[in-house]
């Protein structure tokens with residue numbers, strides 16, 4: 001835009017120079033031709049002024065656009081930095097979860113052989129049914145799997161069972177693990 005306006009200014013200025021030379025050369029003597037030439041010179045001056053104003057406006061617009069570009073670029077850079085930061089945090093969290101899964105799996109692998117086969121089968125069956133939690137602690141009369149408090153009759157029934165009996169929650173059927181605070 002700017003170079004196009006500049007080129008037009010140059011073209012109009014060249015024509016003005018040519019006209020001025022013709023005027024000062026004295027070659028034009030006809031009064032009508034002289035008047036026409038002076039008219040044209042006046043028109044060329046006005047055209048130059050207009051073009052120079054336009055050029056100034058274009059330069060101002062360019063400065064505004066460049067400032068906007070700088071602001072948008074800064075925003076973009078900040079977002080890229082934030083994205084990198086969030087991605088690194090996500091990757092670290094995923095790595096921590098993977099470590100935890102590996103630890104829990106290895107714990108299960110070392111614990112499972114000591115658990116009787118039928119109890120392990122029951123645990124896996126209930127676990128599959130509830131999406132992960134096959135056994136829950138019985139604490140303060142409450143099953144920590146379904147969070148329901150057991151009624152007095154159920155608690156008395158559970159308390160009467162032998163120590164090595166596998167207890168099941170009367171509400172959700174999960175295996176109940178006796179604790180010191182079971183309330184039995």
Ligand SMILES: [Zn+2]
Pocket residue numbers: 143144145146147148169170171172173174
């Ligand atoms: Zn339960």
